Amino acid sequence: MRNASRVCALGCALLIVTGCSGPWLLLPGGALEGEVVSAPADWASLAPFGTVQLETDPEDPYSVNIAGMLVEGVPQINAGDTETRWVENMNANPDVRLRIHDAIYELRASRVLETRAIAAFGEEWMKQGSWARDPTQFEEVWIYRLDPR
Numbered sequence: 757m758r759n760a761s762r763v764c765a766l767g768c769a770l771l772i773v774t775g776c777s778g779p780w781l782l783l784p785g786g787a788l789e790g791e792v793v794s795a796p797a798d799w800a801s802l803a804p805f806g807t808v809q810l811e812t813d814p815e816d817p818y819s820v821n822i823a824g825m826l827v828e829g830v831p832q833i834n835a836g837d838t839e840t841r842w843v844e845n846m847n848a849n850p851d852v853r854l855r856i857h858d859a860i861y862e863l864r865a866s867r868v869l870e871t872r873a874i875a876a877f878g879e880e881w882m883k884q885g886s887w888a889r890d891p892t893q894f895e896e897v898w899i900y901r902l903d904p905r
Contacts, residue, residue: 778809778819778855784818784819784820784841784842785809785818785819785820786817786818786819787811787817787819788809788811788817788819788853788855788860790855790858790859790860791858791859791860792853792859792860792861792862793859793860793861794861794904795861795862795863795904798829799826799829799830799831800826800829802856802857803825803826804825804826805824805825805826805831805856805857806823806824807821807822807823807824808821808822808823808824808831808833808854808855808856809821809822809854809855810822810824810833810842810852810853810854810855811852811853811854811855812842812845812846812849812852812865813845813848813849814849814851815849818841818842818845820840820842822834822842823884824854824856825880825881826880827873827876827877827880827901828876830901830902830903831854831863831901831902832868832877832899832900832901832902833865833899833900833902834877834881834891834897834898834899834900835898835899835900836889836891836894836897836898837891837894837895837896837897837898838898839898840898843898843900846865846867846900847867850864850865850866851863851864851865851905852864852865852902854902861902861904862904862905863902863903863904863905864902864903864904864905865900865901865902866900866901866903867898867899867900868897868899868900868901873899873901874891874892874897874899875892877891877899878890878891878892
């Protein structure tokens with residue numbers, strides 16, 4: 757009986773968490789909530805911002821927690837060598853929303869394909885520590901820059 761209560765409590769907790777609009781830890785969410793503001797002229801005032809929330813697919817919002825960083829003054833995100841669901845969503849529709857703290861920025865994602873730009877991203881990415889995987893070593897990498905719409 758005690759195990760049944762724990763399973764029920766865990767199930768209720770998961771329902772509550774997944775019912776939230778934004779992502780929670782590693783679980784994706786829906787539409788992000790917060791104040792929509794204009795993209796800053798200089799993103800450096802917000803950096804380093806570390807974990808951010810990214811919302812893709814405006815028709816059926818899908819949001820995730822993801823590491824974001826500035827590379828040459830432009831926010832960028834990285835899915836490594838995996839074409840994740842949010843990457844697939846951005847390939848279908850590049851309009852995204854990015855939440856940093858409580859502010860939401862409406863942006864457009866574009867895949868980084870140039871060798872020099874991937875190297876610049878990789879240099880910044882590797883500063884995070886020994887756990888980071890160097891994106892320049894992947895056969896195919898999914899890095900996106902986020903520009904104002």
